[in-house]
Amino acid sequence: MIIQTMPYPAAAEDYANLLVYPLTYDETDKDGAYALTRSGGMAITPSGFEADGFQNRLKTTSLPAWLASSTNALSVNLRAKVWANTRHTTRDVLLSIGNDDATANPKLEIGIFDDDEMRNTPVFGLRTYNGSITTRYFGIANWRYGLRWPTVGLTANGETVRPQGLLFLDSDTILVSGHYNDTESRVYKIDLTDGTVLGSFTFGLSTYRHVAAWARRANGEVWCVDYETDDALEIDLDASFASGTAVINTTWNLSNLGTNVLTGIEFVTVSGTEYVLIALYIGSSTTWLYVIPTTQIADGATFAIANRHKRFVLGRQCQGITLRQSDGLLYLSHNTNSTSANTCPIDVANISAAITSTPDGGTLAILRTHQGPSQYPEDIKFHPTTNECWVGTEGRDAVIDNEGFLAYWRSPLTDNKPVERDIRIDYDGAGNWEFWLDGLFFDDLNGVSPTIMPGQISIGGPPAASAGWANGFALASIRSVAMKDSTFSAAELAALEAGTYEPNTLTAYNVTITNPGAESGTTGWTSESGGLSTRTSNPDPRYEEGVANTAYFFGGPNAATVARQRFSIATATGLSTGEIDSKIASGDLWATARWWQTNFDETADPGTMGIRYLNGTPTTLATNYGAVTFLGMNQYWMRRSLSAAANSGSRNIDILHRMDRTSGTNNDSYHDDVTLTIYAR
Structure with a gap:
């Protein structure tokens, strides 16, 4: 797209x-x-x-x-x-x-x-x-750039737009809403294939001047929440776009939740009961996510807090919430989730489990956190076919500080890919x-x-x-x-x-490594010095969406650990010995090792991986290591790589772990998810 x-x-x-x-x-x-x-x-x-x-x-x-x-x-x-x-x-x-x-x-x-x-x-x-x-x-x-706010609506009433809400109407059409410094809220319908504005409407100049977020019920109703009035509104979109003015079918007052606090809305069904989720934006005290049976919704009614199903403590300054259909989890966009400066986290929670098991007034458990697209993220949704996360921004590090950040960004939220x-x-x-x-x-x-x-x-x-x-x-x-x-x-x-x-194609041969991620202990690896070992915590195994990652390698209680797996180049590539020799002679055969690495405290125990070429005996021809000075960041997984050209006479290739202890008892250089690829021209 x-x-x-x-x-x-x-x-x-x-x-x-x-x-x-x-x-x-x-x-x-x-x-x-x-x-x-x-x-x-x-x-x-x-x-x-x-x-x-x-x-x-x-x-x-x-x-x-x-x-x-x-x-x-x-x-x-x-x-x-x-x-x-x-x-x-x-x-x-x-x-x-x-x-x-x-x-x-x-x-x-x-x-x-x-x-x-x-x-x-x-x-x-x-x-x-x-x-x-x-x-x-x-x-x-x-975060890829998804949509710049339409030029036709960049300013109004002498004010610059603050992008807020979004809602996908289908895979090619998006609804976006913004307010003009609380003087007016406008909504645009945009064709994502070419950026054409297909329609617009306004909430007027007297009320609903800070519409913050949107959601669609299972029955097709479209709802939004307004920060100014603390109302939740059901909108007739077709009639609104046809008339140019918001047509409101239902007005549900939520002012008992607080003043100027409504910023997130979503619907979820758990065990046959449909709930509306209402997230609050509060900067300096307890912030709540309310779980309310939709049977409480009534036109003209004011919701009583006692009629909630539950409420959960949230990180502060929530700007939007959405349920991701592919995993059933709730994603929450924040400016920050503490009293510190804006860190723009996107928190992920199992809302169904919370509704079932977390007590009323308990804290919503966060499974993981992703980085938002700027310091001023707003509403959040997932594209119905690409499954990318879309988040609006109203600035980079200050509201309306950069027109390019009056926009919507998109990301698969696969931090390690x-x-x-x-x-x-x-x-x-x-x-x-x-x-x-x-x-x-x-x-x-x-x-x-x-x-x-x-x-x-x-x-x-x-x-x-x-x-x-x-x-x-x-x-x-x-x-x-x-x-x-x-x-x-x-x-x-x-x-x-x-x-x-580039008219030519480089051939890649992905070598099959036994137990590349320590999920089977040290099976497949031969220790040449020290002893390769595994661990499962402190730090946690690195997260990757869709991957069960429960363990990683480390150097054990050893001063120096080297471990290898060995492969025949001919078997891995299907090339004959003559083809291998010819490509090596012309500089057209090389290999790349890739892995993820961290360590315990960022001050000791560096490590790396290596590529060793051997002849048919096998006798070592050359050993190539990545920089051994690498310590990484404290318990933060970073992806590394090493490339090395094959030496004349090469018939075998080793991939090597190397961990060097410089302090303490354990050799705390940590490696995970190793790959080896041979390239040939």
């Missing part, structure tokens, strides 16, 4: 200067004219260049003349997945076009930046230099910029003319940085990196998305 809210510029020309690095087969551009030089291992995969966060970088100082200019127009497009859902360093480089020195001052840089407003979460952004660095933030890495993001930047050479995210116009920037004459292109890390976890190397997969001296045409953008600028 791609929403195009602005047309492609008419000036886009297919025949203008264009430089494209597909990065899905080799390390050169589509025309073979500007090859990149590698730092680190051979890390090309069918999904793109795999930057490892430590040293992997591709770079060239040979630039076409049109690109080595501070004044020329420049459009850039790339696709990236970030393999971390917390910040890796203060600035990780995805693409740098600029100075080839320690300053790395860019004409244009796309990176993963330290945005203090997003609480250590990886955030995409732009940097450019015109005497000082200008930074523009593009949002959290795992990153989503690929599409980032496009158009600079016109005269100080004017346009930013596009995931095929949609996001925002612009005017009056900023870069002064840098580029001397390099770097992908995956700063141009002059040495290897190191804190030196700006990205943990990301990057592909379809394109640069042009005018805006991209529709055909070029389609080719970049499809990957058709």
Whole structure:
């Protein structure tokens, strides 16, 4: 689903200067004219260049003349997945076009930046230099841009819209509502396939001026809650869109729950009884989720708190709630769930179990928490066919601080499986910029003319940085990196998305590892030193949706642990020995190990994994380890990778655990969910 809210510029020309690095087969551009030089291992995969966060970088100082200019127009497009859902360093480089020195001052840089407003979460952004660095933030890495608030309704009554509620009418049509600083609430119906506004209506200027959230009952009724009046309203949508004014069938007063507190509504049926769930926004005292039998709903009535079924204590400042049909769980969008600064959590709870078993007045148990799309998230819903979570935002780190954040974002909420993001930047050479995210116009920037004459292109890390976890190397997969001296045409953008600028196909052989995630103890692994062991808590096994993950590996009570599994390259790939030797000789056979890693306290017991190549005897030809300096973040799982080219004469390959104890009794380097892939051209 791609929403195009602005047309492609008419000036886009297919025949203008264009430089494209597909990065899905080799390390050169589509025309073979500007090859990149590698730092680190051979890390090309069918999904793109795999930057490892430590040293992997591709770079060239040979630039076409049109690109080595501070004044020329420049459009850039790339696709990236970030393999971390917390910040890796203060600035990780995805693409740098600029100075080839320690300053790395860019004409244009796309990176993963330290945005203090997003609480250590990886955030995409732009940097450019015109005497000082200008930074523009593009949002959290795992939230795609879903819908910018329609331009026709951006302002009203001298106020800027605050996006609030949303409701999917079908897979291609969305209802969105916003208020204009409590002067009016408006509702728009939008076609998601092209961004067309299909209809709108208003609640008027005298009441219901802060409609906060929407829900649909099993019987088809559509309801919303209003923060200003503390009323729940049943709306006739067809009549409302036809007349342009809200047609209200039922008004149910909930003012006994508090004043200016209604922000979430949902319906759920448990054991044959239908309930309406009402979530409150309270900033400094106990916040409640009310569970009320729908038999209590009556037009013109005022609900009495004593008539509830139950109520549960919530995290504070709840902004919206929704039931996800695929798992039956309740998802709750918050600004924060404590008295601290906004952390924008999306909490997940088993509401059916709570209604059945949690006592009235008890705390709603939270199963897990995801990161919301900004500091100011609003209502929350799931798309009926893609199952993506959609959340509205009314700003980045302040209300209406950035028009691009007056929007709705979408995410699968699979924190350990990153989503690929599409980032496009158009600079016109005269100080004017346009930013596009995931095929949609996001925002612009005017009056900023870069002064840098580029001397390099770097992908995956700063141009002059040495290897190191804190030196700006990205943990990301990057592909379809394109640069042009005018805006991209529709055909070029389609080719970049499809990957058709690379005519060749890289073959991937996924090696079958026995017991890759410690779910069967240490079965399949041979300890060469120390002794591989497993554990199940402190920290918890990493969460991945749909995966039963109950254990992970660690080094046991040993000073040093190394353990392996061994595989025949011919058996794993189906290649003959002659084909293997030929591909090794031409540099066309390599392997990548991937795993998740953390440790106990972030100060001791580093670890890594390795790739060992052996001949047919088998005698070791070479052993390659990832950086052993890695400690990770305190009990936070981070995905790592290591790539290594096969050595001449290789017939076997080992994948290796390595854990080094530097303090205490236990060797607290923790590994989980190991994979090994052999690549061949």
